[in-house]
Amino acid sequence: MKKLLAFVLLITIVFTGCTKDKNTNNKNEERLLVYVSFYPMYFLAEEIGGDFVETKTVVPFGVDSHDYEPSMDQLRELTNAQVFIYNGANFESWVEKLINSVIEEDKTINASKYCELIEEDGVVDPHLWLDPENMIKVAEVIKDKLIELDGKNRVNYEENYESLKKRLMDLDNKYFEELKDKKNDSIIVSHRAFGYMANRYGFKQIPVAGISPDQEPSPRTIANIIDLISEKNYNYIFLETLASPKTVEVIAEETNLEILVLNPIENLTEEEIESGEDYITIMEKNLENLKKALVK
Ligand SMILES: [Zn+2]
Structure with a gap:
């Protein structure tokens, strides 16, 4: 048997x-x-x-x-x-x-x-x-x-x-259309991922971490960013979906900024793929959040 x-x-x-x-x-x-x-x-x-x-x-x-x-x-x-x-x-x-x-x-x-x-x-x-x-x-x-x-x-x-x-x-x-009436000229982002986007649509990024999200900032950089936030009228700080430095949350808490997502589209999750998200739909979501920080 x-x-x-x-x-x-x-x-x-x-x-x-x-x-x-x-x-x-x-x-x-x-x-x-x-x-x-x-x-x-x-x-x-x-x-x-x-x-x-x-x-x-x-x-x-x-x-x-x-x-x-x-x-x-x-x-x-x-x-x-x-x-x-x-x-x-x-x-x-x-x-x-x-x-x-x-x-x-x-x-x-x-x-x-x-x-x-x-x-x-x-x-x-x-x-x-x-x-x-x-x-x-x-x-x-x-x-x-x-x-x-x-x-x-x-x-x-x-x-x-x-x-x-x-x-x-x-x-x-x-x-171009939805960012043309910008009131602010810069955003605070989790890592230095948004240079091409910022260049094309005419704003600046202030990155917390470096070119890669694991390049955590020095205490001095953090202090500088916190100073900058108190001088200028920022209301938002951007976090990303897959790899955000812990520091972003610390700065947000310290300065009372609201956290929004700005996805650098370095990858999508399985769930995002299954629910039909793609580069374009995520870029559209990014635009909605950018408008909050730059236009409104
Ligand atoms: Zn990156």
Whole structure:
């Protein structure tokens, strides 16, 4: 009896194993396998690729992208990618060693190569995706790459790109329109992520933490920010969803500021993805909160 059970179990494993393999193979034959480093690139690849690509992200949903280190298995999987899209500008510290060892450079798209980068205190700011115009530039490069790899679906990629471009342009116009009557010129943010957004729409960010959220501020920086808050008429301080420095809450309490969310879209949570949130919907929510701090 025991033997029979073991046999049945073995057959089941082999059988389900086979079906699974078959499905994956079919999928791979029909769909391009696109790897991205993190969410904003995932959004672009999914929107343009639609049903014709399978998009996988190295940084899992819900995880802070700044200090993520991929596993060996993930790196091995990357060798199967037909294209790998990443942000660049030192956002993914692990990327450099992959290129030309795990994946050839001509199979990669480095988004930062197509955008005008901001530098502050000699450090390049990697948060280029928070300017919708940059997203359009990168989207075009992705569209061209997908067409190069899969010309038979050219029309689909072009249509998807055009409708994405329109959504991004509408978002950009909405930001300009709704922030044009600003009464304040700066906001206090959790980490220095909003330089591109601030540049485009004409305000300044006062960051509590540095380029990465884990660069906690010195007591001096905290004291300076608290001074600044008491001199100027700030009512709000911005917190982020995935990795906010504890200091933000301390400053908020100390200065009686109301906390609002400004999401740097470095990743989305599983729940956000499931409930249909994406780059655009989160940027719209960001705009609502920015208006509270800058316009009202
Ligand atoms: Zn950041």
